[in-house]
């Protein structure tokens with residue numbers, strides 16, 4: 340049968356990364372692939388206890404449809420959590436979502452028409468690249484340096500666009516411990532980016548899943564709070580600081596924008612599961628969320644240290660990497676001419692897996708890059724895996740050297 344597919348469906352493509360990561364399930368492979376939390380942190384007994392309480396006391400609400408914006412209890416718990424984190428937001432500035440990916444979906448539906456320009460970091464979170472492309476966005480990448488987006492470049496691009504009567508629908512950024520690079524935007528850049536956005540009336544979408552996972556405790560104010568809640572939409576999720584299985588997150592924005600987001604969300608899923616919201620609201624109220632975040636930091640910090648020291652010890656001198664102070668990822672850059680997709684099979688043969696960097700680029704660049712996750716593997720696996728990866732890279736460098744000599 341010749342089924343007529345929609346234009347949107349034609350913009351959806353198979354994830355190259357997922358295809359490659361199937362190989363990492365081979366027995367014995369140490370994977371630096373997915374962005375998974377360490378499951379030993381999952382507070383299973385607490386969730387069992389709270390679930391029983393919620394069902395006994397509020398089962399009539401938990402198993403019912405709920406308000407599209409979110410359960411009032413949850414909105415209030417989140418407003419308090421944000422206040423404690425220095426990010427003031429009132430319940431009417433919050434909409435609960437089925438995790439951040441739904442937040443990205445709702446914002447794409449709200450702001451992006453086919454061909455509309457959207458600015459993002461280069462590299463940037465793959466799920467955002469996919470969500471924006473699915474709506475037909477013309478994504479424009481601005482390179483990152485060690486302190487975040489290259490804002491001089493951004494200004495040049497915006498000036499050129501203005502000359503062609505074009506304006507981006509928004510600027511998308513992951514300011515802390517960015518996925519995939521691990522880079523954090525400096526305070527100076529945050530202030531400058533906000534000035535650019537104010538002067539040119541461009542909305543900023545601040546995607547902030549890793550902010551709570553700060554290993555130093557020193558974190559710059561969010562764009563949301565620096566802007567006084569004006570001209571910035573913030574996406575939050577429980578997936579990284581707690582657990583992704585409940586698919587819970589929230590959007591923070593000015594109240595009238597939240598109103599519009601709620602209207603869009605109604606047509607998408609009516610409401611986020613009330614059951615999950617009531618469990619998590621209770622989890623937050625009992626102070627458990629803060630505890631879990633503290634445990635996550637204590638678990639991930641030594642893993643990052645193990646990865647950094649192993650890279651230092653084993654990697655050839657031509658390889659460069661980022662030095663994050665939080666989050667879950669680190670970014671590796673190999674010399675030009677080495678394609679991390681081409682050497683992936685060799686890595687699997689050596690029992691180590693990573694994520695290739697190119698799909699994180701909305702331009703056709705980044706062939707020589709890779710993302711490494713340190714939250715999921717154990718410290719021992721990290722040490723061993725980096726040693727194996729260094730062997731793979733050394734071999735690739737050697738092959739490249741031999742090819743150059745015989746050319």
Ligand SMILES: Cc1ncc(COP(=O)(O)O)c(C=O)c1O
Pocket residue numbers: 374437438439440441464466513518546547548575576577578583587588
């Ligand atoms: C920057 C960023 N945004 C959003 C997401 C989506 O996460 P979730 O839908 O689980 O909240 C991720 C997941 O890796 C991410 O790294």
